[in-house]
Amino acid sequence: MKFILTILLLLFVSYSSLAQTPNPDYDSTLAQKLGADDYGMKSYVLAILKTGSNTTTDKAFIDSCFRGHMNNISRLVDEGKLIVAGPLGKNENTYRGIFIFDVPTIEEAGALVQSDPAVNSKLLEAELYSWYGSAALSEYLDAALKIGKYKIN
Numbered sequence: 001m002k003f004i005l006t007i008l009l010l011l012f013v014s015y016s017s018l019a020q021t022p023n024p025d026y027d028s029t030l031a032q033k034l035g036a037d038d039y040g041m042k043s044y045v046l047a048i049l050k051t052g053s054n055t056t057t058d059k060a061f062i063d064s065c066f067r068g069h070m071n072n073i074s075r076l077v078d079e080g081k082l083i084v085a086g087p088l089g090k091n092e093n094t095y096r097g098i099f100i101f102d103v104p105t106i107e108e109a110g111a112l113v114q115s116d117p118a119v120n121s122k123l124l125e126a127e128l129y130s131w132y133g134s135a136a137l138s139e140y141l142d143a144a145l146k147i148g149k150y151k152i153n
Contacts, residue, residue: 036135044083045109046131047099054122061121068117069124076101081112083138096124102138106130 035042056062076082084100101109106128118124 034135034138040135041132042135043104044131044133045101045103045106046129047101047109047113047126048095049097049099049124049126051094051096052122052125062123065117065121065123072116076112083141100131
């Protein structure tokens with residue numbers, strides 16, 4: 001039995017050492033700038049936007065709220081707080097879109113979500129979750145802002 005336990009321990013130790021092979025392309029300056037941990041990851045807050053409780057049919061009101069929603073997205077991107085935003089296709093959960101906030105806490109993301117006119121008016125509601133992803137996620141924004149033929153205002 002001791003022999004089997006020793007073999008299992010050796011296998012575990014050798015597997016662990018293989019799993020942490022140093023990255024020859026590691027850029028410590030970039031990792032620090034992006035707030036990356038040793039695995040190149042960091043914490044974000046994921047918001048899942050879903051249809052809210054406001055069932056108004058006032059088109060002018062709805063249009064105004066969603067124009068404000070788009071303006072708010074642009075503002076949060078400019079401030080470096082929002083790094084991913086986009087709609088979801090039709091689904092049975094009434095999920096409408098996602099945000100990924102580059103902020104450390106759900107509370108801070110909650111305050112940012114409340115600055116959205118569509119959320120404030122209850123046309124949309126947000127579910128917030130801690131999410132762990134690549135610290136390089138924010139780096140895609142430079143390219144994303146250059147490839148769209150039209151700018152959302």
